[in-house]
Amino acid sequence: MLRGLIHFIPWIAYGFVATSDEWRLGAVVGLVAAVALVAFDRRGGKGWDQMVIGLSAVAFFAPLTVYSFVQPGSPLTMYGPALVNVWLALTAWGSLIIRRPFTLGIARGMAPPEVWASPVFYRVNVVITAVWAVSFTIAAAVLADVLVVNPHATALLITVKAASFAVPALFTARYPGIARRRARAAARAGG
Template sequence: MKSVNILQGFLPLIVFGLLAGSSVASVMVALGAALIITVIIGFSDLRKGMILTWANLVLFCSLLIAVGVLGMTGLLPVMGMLIYAALAAVTFGSILVKIPFTLQYARDMVDRTLWEKPAFIRVNVLMTGVWGGIFVINFILDYLAFAYPHSAGGITPPLTYLVLLAGIIFTIWYPGHIKRKYSFPSGQSGR
């Protein structure tokens, strides 16, 4: 799988997290930057109908309109939870409709004859499920920071980045592991 392509799908989330502060202005800048990155970096993926990129586009555009146009500033304290809940829903939803979002990226990397192989599909369900789990964990961490700002508020933001980093490392490592495990010839994979 082109790990770089799939990881580009997470760049808007990372940029949002790095830029968003506690003020309306900083959240607007963060949402705008995430939206711009989604469109510029993900333009090709949007044209291909990639689920993750479309989810980012709809999510960050909706939040930008809600806060910037409709003035729904009450969303600011729960914005992280909303983002992670939406991404988890899209991720698990993609599994339920039998189009795990990682499958779309993996198909760009393997011979067409492997696309319908059960092992290929299972591996992508697993990888998509891992990302769904990551989004759920980060939702919980954001909830803890919201519910217990004095005790959990300082530690949870760095933990969300560590959880995302673990997902990135897994996404880079796992396809190669599967390829080596099943000894697929160059250019083929069991995903």
């Protein structure tokens, strides 16, 4: 599980560094981390499907970095945390729409090749990606609302941001084992 979370480093780094006062630094840190992660993964022989979140980070942070320097006082500044979750939700939902759950490539990097073609393997990744998508969607809505009502509710903002990663990460860690047990039980019952 922890190996899979490395793909979220640019997003997490942005969340820690970016503030309403200095979102430019957060954007730069997110972009540098994303480019470095993608370069490191490519040098390590990873396929593009294993880098969906890293590539998504480059696609998000590159224009955000430019925009943050061109319009440093933009009203979008305060919505940075919500925008991150909107983008991640779009990435996750989009990967499901095109039937290439973003977790599939990551899981292939951790699972033995003999299970990759299994319908159960694919289904597990659809479910896991859907949980991430729902988490990002809920976090985006909550963050946008909190930022409008009380933009200085730092503890609440941090809690929501952390939960939007922690909850699906815990699910990701546990669900494959549950799915394997269910598949074995179904095989025993059927055979």
